[in-house]
Amino acid sequence: MRIYDSAFYAVIFFLSGVFISGLGLKFIANFLIVALIAVLFLVFGFAKKNKKLFWLSGLSLFIIVGSFYYFAYEAYQFQTAKIIFNKEISFRGVVVNAARQANSQKLTVELAKPFAGKISVQARPFPDFNYGDLVEFKGIIKNLPQSSAVSFLKDGILGTVQFPITTLISENKGNFIKASLLSFKGKIVNIFQKIMPEEQSAFLSGITLGERAEFSKEFKDQMSKSGTTHLVALSGYNISVLVMVIFGAFSYLFSRRICFWLTLSVIAGFVLMTGAEASVVRAAIMGGIILLAAQINRRYSFRNIIAVTAFVMVLINPKVLMFDVGFQLSFMALLGLVYFAPAFKNKFKIGNDAGFLSWKDNLLATLSAQVFVAPFLISYFGNFSFLSLLANILILCTIPLAMSLGFIAGAIGLFSVNMAVIFGWIVNLIVSYEIFAVKLFGNMDFLRINSISVPLIIAYYVFIVGFILYGEYYPAMFKHSKKS
Numbered sequence: 196m197r198i199y200d201s202a203f204y205a206v207i208f209f210l211s212g213v214f215i216s217g218l219g220l221k222f223i224a225n226f227l228i229v230a231l232i233a234v235l236f237l238v239f240g241f242a243k244k245n246k247k248l249f250w251l252s253g254l255s256l257f258i259i260v261g262s263f264y265y266f267a268y269e270a271y272q273f274q275t276a277k278i279i280f281n282k283e284i285s286f287r288g289v290v291v292n293a294a295r296q297a298n299s300q301k302l303t304v305e306l307a308k309p310f311a312g313k314i315s316v317q318a319r320p321f322p323d324f325n326y327g328d329l330v331e332f333k334g335i336i337k338n339l340p341q342s343s344a345v346s347f348l349k350d351g352i353l354g355t356v357q358f359p360i361t362t363l364i365s366e367n368k369g370n371f372i373k374a375s376l377l378s379f380k381g382k383i384v385n386i387f388q389k390i391m392p393e394e395q396s397a398f399l400s401g402i403t404l405g406e407r408a409e410f411s412k413e414f415k416d417q418m419s420k421s422g423t424t425h426l427v428a429l430s431g432y433n434i435s436v437l438v439m440v441i442f443g444a445f446s447y448l449f450s451r452r453i454c455f456w457l458t459l460s461v462i463a464g465f466v467l468m469t470g471a472e473a474s475v476v477r478a479a480i481m482g483g484i485i486l487l488a489a490q491i492n493r494r495y496s497f498r499n500i501i502a503v504t505a506f507v508m509v510l511i512n513p514k515v516l517m518f519d520v521g522f523q524l525s526f527m528a529l530l531g532l533v534y535f536a537p538a539f540k541n542k543f544k545i546g547n548d549a550g551f552l553s554w555k556d557n558l559l560a561t562l563s564a565q566v567f568v569a570p571f572l573i574s575y576f577g578n579f580s581f582l583s584l585l586a587n588i589l590i591l592c593t594i595p596l597a598m599s600l601g602f603i604a605g606a607i608g609l610f611s612v613n614m615a616v617i618f619g620w621i622v623n624l625i626v627s628y629e630i631f632a633v634k635l636f637g638n639m640d641f642l643r644i645n646s647i648s649v650p651l652i653i654a655y656y657v658f659i660v661g662f663i664l665y666g667e668y669y670p671a672m673f674k675h676s677k678k679s
Contacts, residue, residue: 196250205257206502212261217517225262265513276312289368290328314354327369334359349514376468386608390619395626401427403601405469417637422583434478436595473522480504531567538663561587573647580643586636597625
């Protein structure tokens with residue numbers, strides 16, 4: 196078996212071990228499953244005289260490695276924590292994440308000595324806290340609520356506090372680079388707010404920087420119903436636009452080698468600045484690998500890139516594989532783009548012409564992603580609309596222009612807000628159109644699915660995999676038979 200095939204299967208087995216452990220199976224149960232799989236590969240290997248099956252028998256041991264890693268990570272989380280639960284105490288901590296809400300602040304706090312661990316704090320709207328603030332709290336740290344324990348644990352949060360007494364002790368106790376990037380992000384958002392109306396500036400902040408704090412509940416619902424929430428969740432599409440803009444701008448000034456390193460640095464900074472959500476990290480890692488392959492003139496396999504990207508993210512935090520909805524949706528959408536889109540093009544003989552304003556590419560990309568994530572959207576959110584295909588086609592064609600002009604307006608605004616207003620007028624027209632489309636389709640309640648059963652999900656993906664295999668391999672076989 197070739198090295199890159201061995202690496203691929205080793206990663207897949209490792210991820211399988213993490214996934215199985217996330218289901219709640221004990222380590223001994225995982226060991227028995229691995230033993231059974233290894234024996235089956237050996238039996239079929241001898242029967243078929245296939246060396247590849249022998250290799251898979253050995254590589255299946257990586258399931259045990261993945262399972263062990265999951266349990267070791269979980270044990271480390273709890274053993275290193277020092278928290279007093281269900282008792283009113285005073286404690287200090289550094290704010291590592293601050294999210295503004297309608298009538299409160301949601302803070303993620305890293306506890307300071309003599310305590311240790313990470314907690315979630317629901318604080319009053321004032322005083323306003325930011326990343327790096329050292330705060331003294333007085334309140335009761337409660338155990339994680341059973342209903343949402345998993346969503347907290349995947350972020351390393353071990354307890355919650357509701358509206359404690361807060362006192363700011365000092366500022367700038369966080370990482371200097373991250374603090375600087377967050378400050379820069381705040382300046383850009385502030386520029387958008389100065390040169391555009393409130394709703395338009397909030398949407399532009401969303402598609403360029405992933406900022407969603409200023410959205411009203413009604414507009415969030417409209418984005419969800421129209422299937423356009425991914426536009427402000429900084430998916431791979433947004434990152435690809437950013438890479439094209441940055442690399443294109445640098446290419447006029449620097450050599451290809453310098454452009455490569457500068458683009459990688461900007462992407463890494465952008466990930467930190469926007470909160471390092473699963474979809475952004477996934478897109479950034481993949482983009483970095485593809486840029487590296489292009490830089491060293493090496494061929495790359497999307498299959499292996501996807502596997503390595505998932506491996507790196509799970510290695511950082513094994514909880515994301517099973518419990519992070521953003522991680523799952525991001526990778527399922529990516530699988531749709533990589534595997535379903537080519538099969539669909541082969542089956543229906545779609546050419547490479549992108550169409551006016553790339554409407555064909557946008558249709559194919561949206562359809563491929565939606566086909567793969569639809570059961571997840573229905574299962575998690577009870578909401579999937581077929582109209583989202585049309586909504587995305589009408590909006591995606593203008594997103595690159597809006598993002599590009601938005602970045603330019605933000606850069607100019609750092610020196611002169613009055614000059615940025617000129618770009619603000621143009622961006623405002625584009626963004627107003629996008630908001631209109633979101634609201635239009637978000638208010639349509641027909642062609643919507645709200646529930647789906649597990650057997651139907653299984654049958655659905657079996658059909659999709661069959662379609663991909665048919666679309667990818669059958670045309671090639673048919674051409675070969677005609678030649679012969």
